[in-house]
Amino acid sequence: MQNIMFKAPLWEKSLRGVFFYCYFMALFGLFSKEKKQTLNQGLQKTKEGLFAKLARIVVCKSKIDDDMLDDLEEMLITSDVGVETTLKIIERIQKRVSIDKYMSAEELNEILREEISNLLIENNANEIDALDNAQTGEPYVIMFVGVNVVGKTTTIGKMAYQFKKAGKKVYLGAADTFRAAAVEQLCVWGERVGVPVVKQAMGADPASVAFDTLSSAKANNADVVIIDTAGRLHNKINLMNELTKIKNVMKKVLPNAPNDVMLVLDGSTGQNAFEQAKQFTKATEVKSLAITKLDGTAKGGVVLGISDQFQIPVRYIGLGEGMEDLQIFDRREFVDSLFSK
Helix, strand or coil: CCCCCCCCHHHHHCCHHHHHHHHHHHHCCCCCHHHHHHHHHHCHHHHHHHHHHHHHHHCCCCCCCHHHHHHHHHHHHHCCCCHHHHHHHHHHHHHHHHHCCCCCHHHHHHHHHHHHHHHHHHHCCCHHHHHCCCCCCCCEEEEEECCCCCCHHHHHHHHHHHHHHCCCCEEEEECCCCCHHHHHHHHHHHHHHCCCEECCCCCCCHHHHHHHHHHHHHHCCCCEEEEECCCCCCCHHHHHHHHHHHHHHHHHHCCCCCCEEEEEEEHHHCHHHHHHHHHHHHHCCCCEEEEECHHHCCCCCHHHHHHHHHCCCEEEEECCCCHHHEEECCHHHHHHHHHCC
16 A cells, blocks of 8 residues: 555545555455465464364264264354354354255365355445545544553554555544553654654543544644543443543544544453453444454454454454554455465
8 A cells, every 4th residue: 555645635635545445455355465474374373273173073074963063163162253153153054054964074164164254244244334434524533442451552553554654644642641651652653653642641631632632633634533542441330431521522623523433352362352342332332343463362263253243343453563464354355364274
């Protein structure tokens, strides 16, 4: 995306062009070889674990029977797909087996691949509509939420880098005022990427930081505003009140803000990520997900379960430390990489 500039006036003031360009590249399989390689490498541990378990299931079996489905159910659950999503997948396979009594064990890999892909398509059916909600002439505001150490600030920095690379004017807001390290880290990313960071003193009101950030961004005709928030998963009522206050203050500057509330989850934590998603979706209206650290874990199945159970589009996945290792999530590319040999 280094040399991409949108010349039409509509694209200049809206993020729509950036989102659609990136998303359609993913949608039609136009990933660069480098991005595809990064995806394959990032899912390697998950893939190795998956195929090892599948191999044990089909050994010495000639057809898909109840025992094999029981083993498959256990395999998916232990791969952090989650119980509810696993049962959906098993039910789908059972229906296919009941129609075709002669399905072989060798077909299990392809059947599983198809059903997982279909499930992701159904769960993310409105992805493009969700991406196309930027308001022409106003900054597009993304509020980040999530607990500490999930890679939230790093994800913000990488996203700011990609937006700036696409020719967009980006502002960052350091609204995690409860940790000096969080503000410092965001400022480091701002300097590294070359985008302004709006901050206040330690312990300042987070909503005040959000207000100042949006005011500055609006006055300077910014395209994108990304607001970092405190990564505390404390009392749910307090969390809800804090995030609601930030959103209400934002609306005083930009009535449509925030356009997106993105929850960042650490994919390597497996079932803990489910619990975090549950708590944050109760505390605020989460509109999208970013799932990080998939390159260092065999628990990539968590992407499937979280997408299915919470019916929230996975927008980004983190596959490494590099600037380009934050990728727009494409369900087809994800499943292809997961099941490629």
